[in-house]
Structure formats: structure tokens, C-alpha cells
Amino acid sequence: MIRVQLPQHLRTIAGVEGEVSLDVEGEITTRSVLDALEARYPALRGTIRDHATQHRRPFVRFFACQEDFSHESPDAPLPEAIAQGTEPFLVVGAIAGG
Amino acid sequence: MAKNSSGVRVLVGTRKGAFVLTSDGKRTNWDVSGPHFAGWEIYHVKGSPADPNRLYASQSSGWFGQMIQRSSDGGKTWEAVGNQFAYDGVPGTHQWYDGTPHPWEFKRVWHLEPSLTDPYTVYAGVEDAAMFRSTDGGQTWQELSGLRGHGSGPHWQPGAGGMCLHTILLDPADPQRIFIAISAAGAFRSDDGGQTWKPINKGLRSEMMPNPEAEVGHCVHRIAMHPSRPNVLFMQKHWDVMRSDDAGDSWHEVSGNLPTDFGFAIDVHAHEPDTVYVVPIKSDSEHFPLDGKLRVYRSRTGGNEWEALTNGLPQNDCYVNVLRDAMAVDRLDSCGIYFGTTGGQVYASTNAGDSWAAIVEHLPPVLSVEVQTLS
Numbered sequence: 030m031i032r033v034q035l036p037q038h039l040r041t042i043a044g045v046e047g048e049v050s051l052d053v054e055g056e057i058t059t060r061s062v063l064d065a066l067e068a069r070y071p072a073l074r075g076t077i078r079d080h081a082t083q084h085r086r087p088f089v090r091f092f093a094c095q096e097d098f099s100h101e102s103p104d105a106p107l108p109e110a111i112a113q114g115t116e117p118f119l120v121v122g123a124i125a126g127g
Numbered sequence: 128m129a130k131n132s133s134g135v136r137v138l139v140g141t142r143k144g145a146f147v148l149t150s151d152g153k154r155t156n157w158d159v160s161g162p163h164f165a166g167w168e169i170y171h172v173k174g175s176p177a178d179p180n181r182l183y184a185s186q187s188s189g190w191f192g193q194m195i196q197r198s199s200d201g202g203k204t205w206e207a208v209g210n211q212f213a214y215d216g217v218p219g220t221h222q223w224y225d226g227t228p229h230p231w232e233f234k235r236v237w238h239l240e241p242s243l244t245d246p247y248t249v250y251a252g253v254e255d256a257a258m259f260r261s262t263d264g265g266q267t268w269q270e271l272s273g274l275r276g277h278g279s280g281p282h283w284q285p286g287a288g289g290m291c292l293h294t295i296l297l298d299p300a301d302p303q304r305i306f307i308a309i310s311a312a313g314a315f316r317s318d319d320g321g322q323t324w325k326p327i328n329k330g331l332r333s334e335m336m337p338n339p340e341a342e343v344g345h346c347v348h349r350i351a352m353h354p355s356r357p358n359v360l361f362m363q364k365h366w367d368v369m370r371s372d373d374a375g376d377s378w379h380e381v382s383g384n385l386p387t388d389f390g391f392a393i394d395v396h397a398h399e400p401d402t403v404y405v406v407p408i409k410s411d412s413e414h415f416p417l418d419g420k421l422r423v424y425r426s427r428t429g430g431n432e433w434e435a436l437t438n439g440l441p442q443n444d445c446y447v448n449v450l451r452d453a454m455a456v457d458r459l460d461s462c463g464i465y466f467g468t469t470g471g472q473v474y475a476s477t478n479a480g481d482s483w484a485a486i487v488e489h490l491p492p493v494l495s496v497e498v499q500t501l502s
Contacts, residue, residue: 036190037166038166038167038188038190038191039191042191042194042207072194072207074210074211075192075193075210075211076191076192076194076210077191080210080211080213081213086190086191086192088189088190088191089190089191122190122191123190
């Protein structure tokens with residue numbers, strides 16, 4: 030199972046508390062994880078990625094295993110610890126303001 | 128005209144959530160529900176005239192984009208519906224603040240206008256300015272692209288708040304007629320249900336424009352209409368309060384004796400089509416009431432002659448603003464007038480403006496106020 034941590038506002042939209050666990054088929058990438066997340070919680074469509082371009086929204090970041098994957102290809106493999114479910118994939122709202 | 132045994136539901140959108148205020152027909156004691164969608168910007172909440180339990184809310188965030196929420200029980204529970212607002216075809220460009228071309232980009236929904244007859248049909252006015260319609264209760268949205276594509280789109284430019292379509296008025300006498308307004312493009316009218324549009328800005332004069340009387344480019348802040356007389360429109364422009372008696376084909380100024388004719392909100396008494404309300408704001412540089420006195424001005428003559436309404440409103444050291452979608456009226460026998468401020472107060476008058484009281488005082492900055500009169 031792939032573990033995903035969402036920021037509070039997106040947990041509210043999805044109607045979940047704590048981490049989300051997902052079955053993800055095929056290679057574990059940012060794209061495949063987000064596809065599975067949006068399939069399970071359709072209300073999240075458009076909140077993390079643009080509907081049309083599927084590009085990451087500007088104020089959203091993706092972290093995994095203490096690395097920033099925000100600017101990596103969405104089809105790049107995520108670390109083995111994400112694929113094994115020992116570490117969560119983090120969707121983070123960028124820090125803004127004082 | 129509704130009897131005073133009816134109730135009132137006030138729908139308040141704020142910078143940090145939505146609030147639903149309810150009262151009986153006396154409008155003295157208020158129950159406050161919320162925040163709904165806490166922490167999100169709620170630009171607008173509005174109920175369906177065809178089914179008062181059907182509400183639509185625009186929920187947005189700089190981080191996570193646009194959500195549309197729908198309630199079928201008067202705001203007790205909500206469900207997220209469709210949030211994909213795709214411009215029709217290649218969007219093209221409008222003018223940026225400096226006059227250079229800038230691509231059309233969807234940012235948020237400013238205004239939701241439910242159909243007068245069908246609770247599943249709702250119109251959305253968005254930034255960057257365009258008009259969308261849903262006929263399935265908000266699940267899917269289609270652009271009425273004849274507006275953006277009517278020819279003047281490349282000359283539209285954003286106002287200080289963005290290039291927003293903020294006003295949608297549906298003509299109760301003619302289902303094919305729709306009025307809209309855009310900052311800063313001006314007012315437009317469709318006579319065929321939104322397929323084609325024409326600018327209706329003749330008579331407007333805006334000194335900030337190279338040609339002050341150009342067909343488009345005017346920063347219209349708000350338009351109001353009385354449902355019994357849909358050919359008469361009242362407009363709060365950036366500067367100037369205007370009136371049209373021919374469904375927008377021509378406008379004339381009715382600022383009259385207002386102390387300043389800059390402002391955002393404007394509305395019409397529920398039972399007196401020539402009684403109009405505005406909240407004068409000092410200037411486009413100083414968005415607060417003149418002299419620190421929060422005063423609503425009322426005209427009982429359809430403009431030009433205005434009286435200050437101050438009873439119950441702060442008359443010193445008040446520096447809030449009243450935004451364009453933040454004033455509304457109820458339809459009870461003695462017409463109630465409501466407005467919200469950027470200081471988080473919602474004021475109400477149960478006697479057409481003669482006296483006022485804050486019905487809630489410490490909300491986040493208020494973006495919109497709508498009222499439902501419930502039987």
C-alpha cells in the first residue's frame with residue numbers, strides 16, 4: 030500500500046483523517062500515485078494538479094524520503110521506501126506569509 | 128410580499144469561510160452557523176429562487192484552486208460538485224495592467240447566479256472574465272463563449288481586484304435576457320440566453336481610459352435591478368452612480384448630492400423600485416468611508432436625491448470597506464437591508480434603512496452577502 034499524507038484542507042475535501050492508503054498499480058511515480066488518489070477521492074481533482082495540463086499547482090509541493098520531488102518528472106520512479114509503504118508520499122501546501 | 132411570520136436566511140461569504148445566519152421574521156435574534164469550509168475564501172453563496180434549500184457556494188484557495196459546493200438542505204450539509212472551468216477553444220489574450228497582451232487564465236469563481244426557475248441550472252461569473260453555465264446542479268460547466276469571443280475581449284483589462292465577471296442579472300420577464308458586468312470591461316447584455324452578447328456602456332464616462340467614452344474598458348463595480356421593472360438598471364461604477372431606463376442601451380448619471388460617488392455595492396428596495404441604496408467610499412485610492420463615518424445613502428427618487436442613513440452605524444473612526452457583492456435585501460413586508468464589511472460586521476436594517484444593528488460583528492472580512500426570505 031502506498032501511504033499519502035495530505036494537507037489539512039485537502040483531507041477535509043476528501044473527507045479523511047490522517048494518512049491515506051492506496052493500491053497503486055504499475056510503477057510507483059508521482060503521476061500514478063496522484064491518479065490513484067484522485068480516482069479514490071474525485072473531489073481532489075483540480076486541487077493538486079491542473080485539470081487540463083495535469084501540471085502541479087504552483088503552491089503545492091511533493092516530498093518523499095526527505096527529498097523534494099516537486100520539480101521531477103511526474104513519471105520518474107519514487108523511492109523504494111514509498112513503493113514499499115515504509116515512508117509516506119507528502120503533498121504539501123507551500124509555506125507563504127509570515 | 129412575504130409576511131413577517133416568515134424567516135430569513137443570510138448567506139455570508141468571507142475570506143476564511145462561509146456563515147449562515149438565520150432569524151424569524153422579526154429579525155431580532157440571529158443564529159450563526161459556521162464557519163463552513165473554514166480557512167477557504169468564499170467569494171459567494173447564493174440560494175436557488177426555485178428551491179430555497181438548494182444553495183451554491185464558490186470556495187477557493189491560492190493553494191488548491193477552485194471548489195464548488197452545493198447544499199440541498201439549506202446549508203446544513205454540503206457536497207463538492209464540479210470544479211472544472213475550461214475556456215472554450217483557444218482562450219487568446221486580454222490586456223494586462225500595462226496594456227500588453229496577457230493570456231486568459233482561470234483563477235476563481237466570483238459570482239454564482241442560480242436560475243430563477245430550475246434549481247439545477249446555475250451561472251458562474253469567473254476571473255479571468257468569462258461566463259459559465261451548469262444545467263446539472265454544478266457537476267459540469269460549459270462556457271458561454273459568445274461573451275468572451277464577441278470581439279472586444281482582447282481590449283478588456285483587469286481592475287484592481289482582477290479581471291472578474293462579478294455581476295449576473297437574470298431578467299424575470301424575459302428568460303432569454305441576461306445582464307452581466309466585468310471589471311474592467313463594462314456591462315454586457317444577451318437577448319438570446321447567453322449565446323451572443325453586446326456591450327451596453329453608452330453614456331458611461333471613465334477618465335482613467337484613453338477614450339473616456341469607449342465602448343468597453345469601463346470599471347463597472349455592480350449593477351442592480353428591481354424584478355418588477357427589469358428595464359431599469361442602477362449601476363455603481365468605479366466612480367459615478369448611473370441609471371438606465373432602456374435595459375442598458377443608454378445610461379445617465381444619478382450621483383446627485385452623494386458626498387462621493389465612488390463605491391462598490393448597490394441594491395434596490397424589495398417593494399419600491401425607485402428606492403436605491405449605495406455605500407459611498409472615499410476614493411479609488413482610499414477604500415474606506417468618508418470621514419470615518421459608515422453611511423448608507425438612500426434615494427427614494429431613483430437617484431440624484433440621496434439621504435444619509437446613519438442610525439446604528441459607526442460614525443467615527445470607521446475604516447472598513449463594503450465590497451460589491453456584500454449588500455442584499457429581503458422581501459418581508461418591511462424590507463430588510465443587509466450589508467457586510469471588510470471588518471467582519473454584518474449590519475441589518477428591518478425598516479428599509481432608517482435604523483441599523485450589527486447582527487454579527489467579528490467575522491473574517493466579508494466578501495458577499497445574500498438573503499433568502501423563507502416562508
